[in-house]
Amino acid sequence: MRNLSLFSEFAEFCSHRSTAVLFVSIVSFAVLLPLFPQQKSSSFLIVNAQLADGTGAPLRKANVRIVLNHIAEIGDLQPQKDESVVDAKGLVLAPGFIDIHNHSTDGLLTDPLAETQIAQGITTVVQGPDGDSPWPLIAWIRTIQQLHTAPNVAVFAGHATIREQVMHSDYKRVATPQEIQQMEQLVGQAMNQQALGLSSGLEYEIGGYSNTAELIAMCKVAAAHHGIYMTHIRDEADKSFEALHEEIEIGESAHIPVEHSHIKLGTVGVQGKAAAYIQVIENARKRGVDFMADCYPYDAWHSNLKVLVPDKQYENSQTVRKALDDVGGASRITITEFKPNPSYSGHTLANLARAAHVSDVDMFIRLIREGDAAQTEASIICQSMIESDIKAFYQQPWVMVASDGGIGASHPRGAGTFPRVLGLYVREKHWLTLPEAIRKMTFLPAQRLNWKDRGTLRVGSFADIVLFNPDTVIDNATYTNPTALPTGIEKVWVNGILVWDNGKPTSARPGEFLGTNGTPIQILN
Ligand SMILES: [Zn+2]
Numbered sequence: 001m002r003n004l005s006l007f008s009e010f011a012e013f014c015s016h017r018s019t020a021v022l023f024v025s026i027v028s029f030a031v032l033l034p035l036f037p038q039q040k041s042s043s044f045l046i047v048n049a050q051l052a053d054g055t056g057a058p059l060r061k062a063n064v065r066i067v068l069n070h071i072a073e074i075g076d077l078q079p080q081k082d083e084s085v086v087d088a089k090g091l092v093l094a095p096g097f098i099d100i101h102n103h104s105t106d107g108l109l110t111d112p113l114a115e116t117q118i119a120q121g122i123t124t125v126v127q128g129p130d131g132d133s134p135w136p137l138i139a140w141i142r143t144i145q146q147l148h149t150a151p152n153v154a155v156f157a158g159h160a161t162i163r164e165q166v167m168h169s170d171y172k173r174v175a176t177p178q179e180i181q182q183m184e185q186l187v188g189q190a191m192n193q194q195a196l197g198l199s200s201g202l203e204y205e206i207g208g209y210s211n212t213a214e215l216i217a218m219c220k221v222a223a224a225h226h227g228i229y230m231t232h233i234r235d236e237a238d239k240s241f242e243a244l245h246e247e248i249e250i251g252e253s254a255h256i257p258v259e260h261s262h263i264k265l266g267t268v269g270v271q272g273k274a275a276a277y278i279q280v281i282e283n284a285r286k287r288g289v290d291f292m293a294d295c296y297p298y299d300a301w302h303s304n305l306k307v308l309v310p311d312k313q314y315e316n317s318q319t320v321r322k323a324l325d326d327v328g329g330a331s332r333i334t335i336t337e338f339k340p341n342p343s344y345s346g347h348t349l350a351n352l353a354r355a356a357h358v359s360d361v362d363m364f365i366r367l368i369r370e371g372d373a374a375q376t377e378a379s380i381i382c383q384s385m386i387e388s389d390i391k392a393f394y395q396q397p398w399v400m401v402a403s404d405g406g407i408g409a410s411h412p413r414g415a416g417t418f419p420r421v422l423g424l425y426v427r428e429k430h431w432l433t434l435p436e437a438i439r440k441m442t443f444l445p446a447q448r449l450n451w452k453d454r455g456t457l458r459v460g461s462f463a464d465i466v467l468f469n470p471d472t473v474i475d476n477a478t479y480t481n482p483t484a485l486p487t488g489i490e491k492v493w494v495n496g497i498l499v500w501d502n503g504k505p506t507s508a509r510p511g512e513f514l515g516t517n518g519t520p521i522q523i524l525n
Helices: 002-015 016-029 139-149 159-167 175-190 212-224 240-254 274-286 319-325 349-356 360-374 387-394 413-428 436-439 443-448
Strands: 043-046 063-065 070-075 084-087 092-095 097-099 122-127 152-155 198-202 228-232 258-260 290-293 300-304 333-337 380-383 400-401 465-468 489-494 497-501
Touching: 002 139, 092 436, 097 443, 122 489, 122 497, 139 152, 159 198, 159 212, 175 212, 198 212, 198 290, 212 228, 212 240, 228 240, 240 258, 240 274, 274 290, 274 387, 290 387, 290 443, 333 349, 349 360, 387 413, 400 413, 400 436, 400 443, 413 436, 436 443
Parallel strands: 043 084, 097 122, 122 152, 198 228, 228 258, 258 290, 290 400
Antiparallel strands: 043 063, 063 070, 092 465, 300 380, 333 380, 465 489, 489 497
16 A cells, blocks of 8 residues: 555656656756845855865965855955955855765754754755655655755655665565565656665664665666765674675675765774775775765764664673673663653663663663664664774775764764864864865765765855854864854855854755755756
8 A cells, every 4th residue: 555655646746747847847957047046145255265175275365256156256356346245364265064964854844944054064964864765755855945944955865765665564574576676666766856876774674674686776776877875884883894895795786886874883893993994995996986985073873772783683682782792881872862761861871770770781671672662762872983993084085074963963963073073183183184174075075976066166166155263163062962053163155145154043044955966956836
């Protein structure tokens, strides 16, 4: 029945012939159309800024003129008559940050202003990571456009989302050839609806039951539509290397560019092995695999309780004991949300066990059972990465910055990621130069997505830009106050419209829905 309803939804979409036709025609001519500015735009000039242009080139001084939603001129420019001027003395002007792994699919619906995102300098939030996307995409895209968001929005199609459309609740097995064929069709449909590619979350419930062949089959369809494969791999713990090899095999077999989500080595057993991990990736890149990765600047991850137990034996004491040991013990695990018992939030698993006078393992199993009974799972933060690995990853030229956070995230990366890299890893620790850090936030994600007109400061680019103070920029979000806004991001423009000004949102919402080439796509009703 679900199957039927899916196809009837699609049929319903197709039956709105005018919509479909308009969609297709605007997709074809998107670049030629006026780009639907929602606020009054005019020319303005930014003077005295140091430019970090996104390419990694050294900072240079130049003035930048914005006309409507584009960068019109860069150079030694004088203000024109009646032109407004922004004096950026002491500040750095950079392309707006593109967050390729952002969890705001629902958040945007209630908070289209996305204050915690634009406050970081993020001008584009890419949705649908970890195998989980809105569905059908076209309906969600239309909703996003009707809402008007402050940042630009783009979206991946989720592997688990599509898998569930086909297999429904009977997903705890390998798919049949017929089912894989249906999934391939839905990937094609999503790609036609402007998905950037296929995302997967193979450490999670639904996606985790797929085999490599299923993923290759679906990736081939995405590749045929010039999409990319963005993946949270099957294991980020003791089997990290096996999972990496599977990811490379998928990229190689499907001839698809690969984006490795939130690269990490997340257990005691693999900590310190970044150099070997990087070597495997370098070898693949030398063979021609188009492999890139993103990394968030924290030593703790945020996910669900069950991901701690890769073999899914959640009530087997021995397995659970090993899972807890692997991350350094129950004191490393903090519950951030648990609907059946909200009072657990903010406590470590070790503390909860002590308070309940049970072992850590028994407390874990209790949380699993209480969660299962309520058809939910505890959200957790787990501190299991080490700094030397994070540093090694960040220093690779193919590793970009992404938050894995989003609106309302209960991990500080949701409100802190980009300023944290600039303040902590650039200014304080000197892991990266400022131009290189900016490249990882702008040009590199744009290059990954094959977007030509965003991610660099150059004439003709969309005017997604951020102005920040390199001496003060820093994150303020913490594990106890994860939505605290950062310091030092002075002004942010999206498509030429000021959305963030001196510590506050302007309330403008000029974000566009971006299609596969990074240009605005308008779906009209
Ligand atoms: Zn993930």
